[in-house]
Amino acid sequence: MAALASLLRRRSRRDDVLLRTLCATTATPAAAPALSASAAKTRLRREYDADRSISLLEAIDTTSLSAGSTRHALSLAARRLSRAGRHADAEKLLSSHIQASPTEPHLSAVLCSYASAGLPEKALDAFRSAAPSLPSPISSMPFNALLSGFVRCRRHRRVPVLFEELSKEFSITPNAASYAILVKAHCMVRHDAKAHEVLARMREEGIPPTTTIYTTMIDSMYKQKKNEEAKALWEQMLESGCKPDQASYNVRVMNHGLNGKPDDVLQVMKEMEADGVEPDTITYNFLMTAYCKAGKMEDAKALYRSLGDKGCPANAATYKHMMAYLSAHGDFDAALEIFRESISKHKVPDFKTMKGFVEELTKGGRVAEAKQVISEVKKKFPDNMLSGWKELEKELGFCSDNGDAIPQAECAAEEAVSEAEEPATAEALELEDSAAEETGVSEESAADGTPAPETSSDEEVPRGPA
Numbered sequence: 001m002a003a004l005a006s007l008l009r010r011r012s013r014r015d016d017v018l019l020r021t022l023c024a025t026t027a028t029p030a031a032a033p034a035l036s037a038s039a040a041k042t043r044l045r046r047e048y049d050a051d052r053s054i055s056l057l058e059a060i061d062t063t064s065l066s067a068g069s070t071r072h073a074l075s076l077a078a079r080r081l082s083r084a085g086r087h088a089d090a091e092k093l094l095s096s097h098i099q100a101s102p103t104e105p106h107l108s109a110v111l112c113s114y115a116s117a118g119l120p121e122k123a124l125d126a127f128r129s130a131a132p133s134l135p136s137p138i139s140s141m142p143f144n145a146l147l148s149g150f151v152r153c154r155r156h157r158r159v160p161v162l163f164e165e166l167s168k169e170f171s172i173t174p175n176a177a178s179y180a181i182l183v184k185a186h187c188m189v190r191h192d193a194k195a196h197e198v199l200a201r202m203r204e205e206g207i208p209p210t211t212t213i214y215t216t217m218i219d220s221m222y223k224q225k226k227n228e229e230a231k232a233l234w235e236q237m238l239e240s241g242c243k244p245d246q247a248s249y250n251v252r253v254m255n256h257g258l259n260g261k262p263d264d265v266l267q268v269m270k271e272m273e274a275d276g277v278e279p280d281t282i283t284y285n286f287l288m289t290a291y292c293k294a295g296k297m298e299d300a301k302a303l304y305r306s307l308g309d310k311g312c313p314a315n316a317a318t319y320k321h322m323m324a325y326l327s328a329h330g331d332f333d334a335a336l337e338i339f340r341e342s343i344s345k346h347k348v349p350d351f352k353t354m355k356g357f358v359e360e361l362t363k364g365g366r367v368a369e370a371k372q373v374i375s376e377v378k379k380k381f382p383d384n385m386l387s388g389w390k391e392l393e394k395e396l397g398f399c400s401d402n403g404d405a406i407p408q409a410e411c412a413a414e415e416a417v418s419e420a421e422e423p424a425t426a427e428a429l430e431l432e433d434s435a436a437e438e439t440g441v442s443e444e445s446a447a448d449g450t451p452a453p454e455t456s457s458d459e460e461v462p463r464g465p466a
């Protein structure tokens with residue numbers, strides 16, 4: 001009898017445990033806590049799967065969203081969809097964020113996000129649909145956001161037409177930032193005379209030209225190898241009372257850096273400091289470029305190692321160019337060290353750089369390291385984006401267990417995009433204020449001395465102006 005009672009007690013305890021387990025597994029799970037805008041942006045920058053990006057966007061606590069935060073988060077999610085080839089889904093996502101009675105800051109944020117998805121014409125449709133609901137008169141804010149999107153998507157020849165058409169249709173008075181975007185569009189297709197006409201028009205309307213506008217024009221002159229014209233514009237900028245800023249000086253630094261003249265770069269840096277303008281990461285990137293082009297690799301490496309001490313941490317362009325130059329000079333150990341740091345900082349260089357790096361490693365007999373690089377980059381991206389290197393792997397004779405390869409679409413220098421203005425980088429140009437977006441100097445294409453091509457389809461947005 002005692003044995004039976006003991007057995008029943010043991011069964012009763014097991015039944016209680018089972019009941020508690022069933023209750024725990026069938027209960028409605030607690031809702032996941034909402035994400036702050038800051039936390040969501042950090043996670044979105046590191047998330048490459050389109051669906052998970054949307055989930056992160058939907059988890060944001062809307063009470064913490066400013067117009068700037070909305071633009072940043074929405075742009076990242078829309079870009080993920082676009083790069084996955086889901087353009088219709090990107091458009092649906094963006095249109096769902098346009099309120100019935102939008103405010104100008106919110107509408108401007110969404111319009112900027114259309115550019116991140118490579119959909120400038122859809123942004124134009126959204127602007128026309130929402131404009132009647134905006135308070136009258138409409139300011140230049142959404143107007144500038146729309147035009148800057150066309151510049152970012154390299155639809156430069158559309159900008160002058162839309163500038164005149166929309167300003168008249170909606171009685172919008174352009175401001176200095178509007179004219180900066182117009183000048184940028186003209187400079188991108190090398191319409192220098194028209195850019196000067198814009199300056200004259202501004203003066204007639206009582207709008208003084210800005211440092212940003214002069215910087216854009218000087219940059220264009222240097223890229224066309226018109227150094228004397230660039231110097232004349234610099235003097236004109238000073239005479240007009242416009243104080244040079246980091247971007248202005250970095251245009252000159254870029255010109256000397258790309259021509260392999262480190263001494264000239266250092267001279268400009270002395271002028272910067274005398275003028276109270278601190279060098280930034282972009283400045284040092286071009287100094288490293290100058291060292292590399294002059295064959296002073298040890299100086300370049302020493303400068304790279306000192307960036308943290310200077311308060312200018314390496315950005316994606318730093319890793320991209322140092323890896324390329326070091327591998328080209330056969331210094332694979334240093335290049336691999338920089339690659340590993342780029343991985344740890346979530347700033348993987350673009351596909352072209354990574355492809356060239358692996359090719360150089362292979363040619364140099366470092367096949368094991370080349371395969372390891374492929375493996376490390378694969379870990380950063382979802383399976384459906386690992387198709388970019390199939391052909392190259394075959395050419396190099398690499399075996400692939402599953403046929404996957406490094407993604408071309410997303411193996412790009414993912415921004416450590418911050419709210420701080422960094423107008424001279426392609427990374428910052430993606431999501432900074434519309435005026436800054438369209439007037440900075442792009443490190444990624446600074447060596448391009450030809451007019452930027454016009455795109456003919458709403459596909460992937462180029463990473464910053466040339």
